[in-house]
Amino acid sequence: xxxxxxxxxxxxxxxxxxxxxxxxxxxxxxxxxxxxxxxxxxxxxxxxxxxxxxxxxxxxxxxxxxxxxxxxxxxxxxxxxxxxxxxxxxxxxxxxxxxxxxxxxxxxxxxxxxxxxxxxxxxxxxxxxxxxxxxxxxxxxxxxxxxxxxxxxxxxxxxxxxxxxxxxxxxxxxxxxxxxxxxxxxxxxxxxxxxxxxxxxxxxxxxxxxxxxxxxxxxxxxxxxxxxxxxxxxxxxxxxxxxxxxxxxxxxxxxxxxxxxxxxxxxxxxxxxxxxxxxxxxxxxxxxxxxxxxxxxxxxxxxxxxxxxxxxxxxxxxxxxxxxxxxxxxxxxxxxxxxxxxxxxxxx
Amino acid sequence: xxxxxxxxxxxxxxxxxxxxxxxxxxxxxxxxxxxxxxxxxxxxxxxxxxxxxxxxxxxxxxxxxxxxxxxxxxxxxxxxxxxxxxxxxxxxxxxxxxxxxxxxxxxxxxxxxxxxxxxxxxxxxxxxxxxxxxxxxxxxxxxxxxxxxxxxxxxxxxxxxxxxxxxxxxxxxxxxxxxxxxxxxxxxxxxxxxxxxxxxxxxxxxxxxxxxxxxxxxxxxxxxxxxxxxxxxxxxxxxxxxxxxxxxxxxxxxxxxxxxxxxxxxxxxxxxxxxxxxxxxxxxxxxxxxxxxxxxxxxxxxxxxxxxxxxxxxxxxxxxxxxxxxxxxxxxxxxxxxxxxxxxxxxx
Ligand SMILES: NC(=O)c1ccc[n+]([C@@H]2O[C@H](COP(=O)([O-])OP(=O)(O)OC[C@H]3O[C@@H](n4cnc5c(N)ncnc54)[C@H](O)[C@@H]3O)[C@@H](O)[C@H]2O)c1
Ligand SMILES: NC(=O)c1ccc[n+]([C@@H]2O[C@H](COP(=O)([O-])OP(=O)(O)OC[C@H]3O[C@@H](n4cnc5c(N)ncnc54)[C@H](O)[C@@H]3O)[C@@H](O)[C@H]2O)c1
Numbered sequence: 001x002x003x004x005x006x007x008x009x010x011x012x013x014x015x016x017x018x019x020x021x022x023x024x025x026x027x028x029x030x031x032x033x034x035x036x037x038x039x040x041x042x043x044x045x046x047x048x049x050x051x052x053x054x055x056x057x058x059x060x061x062x063x064x065x066x067x068x069x070x071x072x073x074x075x076x077x078x079x080x081x082x083x084x085x086x087x088x089x090x091x092x093x094x095x096x097x098x099x100x101x102x103x104x105x106x107x108x109x110x111x112x113x114x115x116x117x118x119x120x121x122x123x124x125x126x127x128x129x130x131x132x133x134x135x136x137x138x139x140x141x142x143x144x145x146x147x148x149x150x151x152x153x154x155x156x157x158x159x160x161x162x163x164x165x166x167x168x169x170x171x172x173x174x175x176x177x178x179x180x181x182x183x184x185x186x187x188x189x190x191x192x193x194x195x196x197x198x199x200x201x202x203x204x205x206x207x208x209x210x211x212x213x214x215x216x217x218x219x220x221x222x223x224x225x226x227x228x229x230x231x232x233x234x235x236x237x238x239x240x241x242x243x244x245x246x247x248x249x250x251x252x253x254x255x256x257x258x259x260x261x262x263x264x265x266x267x268x269x270x271x272x273x274x275x276x277x278x279x280x281x282x283x284x285x286x287x288x289x290x291x292x293x294x295x296x297x298x299x300x301x302x303x304x305x306x307x308x309x310x311x312x313x314x315x316x317x318x319x320x321x322x323x324x325x326x327x328x329x330x331x332x333x334x335x336x337x338x339x340x341x342x343x344x345x346x347x348x
Numbered sequence: 349x350x351x352x353x354x355x356x357x358x359x360x361x362x363x364x365x366x367x368x369x370x371x372x373x374x375x376x377x378x379x380x381x382x383x384x385x386x387x388x389x390x391x392x393x394x395x396x397x398x399x400x401x402x403x404x405x406x407x408x409x410x411x412x413x414x415x416x417x418x419x420x421x422x423x424x425x426x427x428x429x430x431x432x433x434x435x436x437x438x439x440x441x442x443x444x445x446x447x448x449x450x451x452x453x454x455x456x457x458x459x460x461x462x463x464x465x466x467x468x469x470x471x472x473x474x475x476x477x478x479x480x481x482x483x484x485x486x487x488x489x490x491x492x493x494x495x496x497x498x499x500x501x502x503x504x505x506x507x508x509x510x511x512x513x514x515x516x517x518x519x520x521x522x523x524x525x526x527x528x529x530x531x532x533x534x535x536x537x538x539x540x541x542x543x544x545x546x547x548x549x550x551x552x553x554x555x556x557x558x559x560x561x562x563x564x565x566x567x568x569x570x571x572x573x574x575x576x577x578x579x580x581x582x583x584x585x586x587x588x589x590x591x592x593x594x595x596x597x598x599x600x601x602x603x604x605x606x607x608x609x610x611x612x613x614x615x616x617x618x619x620x621x622x623x624x625x626x627x628x629x630x631x632x633x634x635x636x637x638x639x640x641x642x643x644x645x646x647x648x649x650x651x652x653x654x655x656x657x658x659x660x661x662x663x664x665x666x667x668x669x670x671x672x673x674x675x676x677x678x679x680x681x682x683x684x685x686x687x688x689x690x691x692x693x694x695x696x
Contacts, residue, residue, distance in 0.1 A: 077486070078486060081486050082487075109493050110492070112494045112496060135460070138425070140430060145457050146460045147457060147460055148460060148461070
């Protein structure tokens with residue numbers, strides 16, 4: 001499946017399917033005199049004798065999130081310059097969302113921008129594959145330093161996903177679930193049916209594709225996040241606080257955050273999301289739902305207040321369903337939030 | 349004088365005049381809740397009790413070129429985040445071309461881009477005030493890491509220029525001279541007449557303005573330097589080699605490079621630039637023209653070959669006048685270049 005972006009210019013194609021890497025990549029690398037590969041060390045270790053065997057002398061970068069810091073970023077830029085990268089060279093970034101974020105930023109900065117292609121290798125990276133955001137982390141928080149810079153293409157070869165750890169799979173599935181829920185209740189019902197017993201990569205293709213399409217629709221309308229792009233942060237307000245406090249993978253924390261958003265939508269907007277059904281689904285697959293029972297209200301509120309995006313004075317902003325298909329930014333007072341956090345424990 | 353850019357979008361105004369800082373700046377800072385000032389330490393030391401006296405708790409950054417490196421860049425970004433910069437804050441960058449280049453890059457990266465204004469304080473910075481290029485230096489060369497990012501406004505208060513050292517004034521004047529020459533022979537004649545005895549800042553206003561306008565015309569047509577923007581590098585091929593070898597200020601080296609380009613234009617395209625007149629003008633003002641007599645041909649060629657922009661195999665590219673008002677990229681063979689470098693010594 002090929003999905004084409006619809007920006008005013010600098011459009012690109014996201015190809016999603018099994019076993020597409022070699023052919024698709026070739027059509028790109030043939031067009032450039034010099035190609036430089038940046039590959040996550042864990043991915044390279046797993047695939048260097050199979051899917052990546054034709055890639056010679058790549059720059060193997062530190063794995064996952066540890067790459068998203070100033071000094072590995074700058075070292076990699078210097079390395080590319082040392083190897084003689086030119087304005088008309090191509091960078092191919094192979095790895096998860098973290099490698100993609102830092103790799104994209106590197107491509108945007110070296111020689112004031114060279115072409116790059118992203119080859120996502122995680123389930124969560126279906127999210128970062130679209131949107132054009134690049135970033136590294138600051139001492140003061142995640143993703144605070146970066147740019148908007150689009151790849152020339154995204155080649156999402158789903159073969160890579162079979163080697164993900166269960167933790168990573170659950171994390172990525174959290175975002176797939178979020179996109180399904182943002183799309184429609186029918187979509188999320190259908191996703192839950194398919195994954196009722198277990199989450200199998202092979203069953204997720206259509207949901208990955210519809211998730212990418214949904215995100216594309218939103219970000220092409222609002223690249224710089226002034227309006228509707230914010231809705232993509234469904235579940236992130238409490239999610240980030242849980243992620244930070246309990247050091248669990250991003251998408252797993254978002255999953256718990258989504259549950260809280262559904263609870264709030266029921267309470268504030270009289271929706272009738274079947275919380276028990278969602279709770280059981282998450283528990284069955286091993287999401288750490290018990291944290292919603294164990295969390296300390298004060299700690300959570302303090303962390304949510306530190307998240308500059310989501311708070312103004314005494315108000316904390318949540319993304320809620322005000323109607324079945326309508327999302328709304330809703331500001332909740334600290335004191336009310338305290339009650340909601342306490343009462344969801346009794347409800348679950 | 350206000351000059352408005354004419355890009356398709358994100359246009360901005362460059363205001364050039366004496367004593368405009370306070371008023372112009374106020375109209376901008378009033379529009380933002382938070383304003384952060386980045387000021388070159390040398391500029392701040394000179395003006396903190398006068399023109400900059402109303403600026404409270406600025407971030408004073410290391411002076412000149414030493415700011416254009418990864419670690420001061422990243423430290424300043426962290427500092428801004430520590431101080432609580434938001435997406436809707438404004439950064440005001442006050443300093444020469446170096447402060448502007450790194451400050452613009454900082455603005456482009458913090459929170460994926462916040463608004464910024466540049467207040468150039470050197471003569472050379474009339475050049476960097478337009479064009480939207482930001483950059484820091486790499487271990488492997490100048491300006492190799494950066495982005496394209498436009499300020500919201502440039503406020504060029506010419507009062508600042510009176511405190512420049514003679515060396516800096518001569519360097520900045522080199523670029524003013526280049527722009528005049530690129531504009532027309534009449535323009536450069538007129539500039540040379542006005543500065544016949546000495547180069548006085550007060551006499552340069554109209555030439556600074558026409559230089560900015562010329563550069564604007566060129567860069568709006570060709571922001572990413574695929575075509576005509578290259579002509580702005582007149583004098584830079586040999587200039588960079590001289591700058592590197594003899595560690596003289598950029599604009600002074602460019603001035604010598606321009607003389608060589610005029611010589612080549614005479615030799616190759618039968619132009620009749622009066623070399624002796626230009627040589628005497630430069631010598632009179634203290635440009636180190638004797639370097640053109642002392643330089644070693646082999647050293648110069650080796651350095652020009654290291655400059656990736658200007659060479660392909662055995663050919664080195666120069667910007668020459670093929671006709672009075674026509675510029676041409678001209679590739680010269682190494683062996684021919686050797687002869688030209690040797691022969692200009694006899695001619696001068
Ligand atoms: N730019 C965006 O729009 C956007 C959107 C969502 C997330 N993100 C970012 O993405 C990151 C999270 O994404 P992620 O979970 O893909 O992170 P990741 O890149 O850190 O990958 C997670 C772990 O899986 C390993 N891994 C990668 N591919 C593998 C494979 N095929 N088999 C086995 N192991 C593999 C990695 O080495 C790493 O240890 C965060 O930094 C987040 O900020 C960005
Ligand atoms: N982005 C662009 O398009 C562009 C174009 C041309 C040059 N540049 C860059 O600009 C830099 C050179 O510009 P520059 O000469 O302005 O450099 P600069 O900023 O290094 O200033 C030169 C020196 O003058 C001092 N100074 C600044 N203002 C002063 C004042 N009013 N009085 C006294 N001293 C003052 C500085 O502290 C510094 O020591 C280079 O890094 C070059 O790469 C960029």
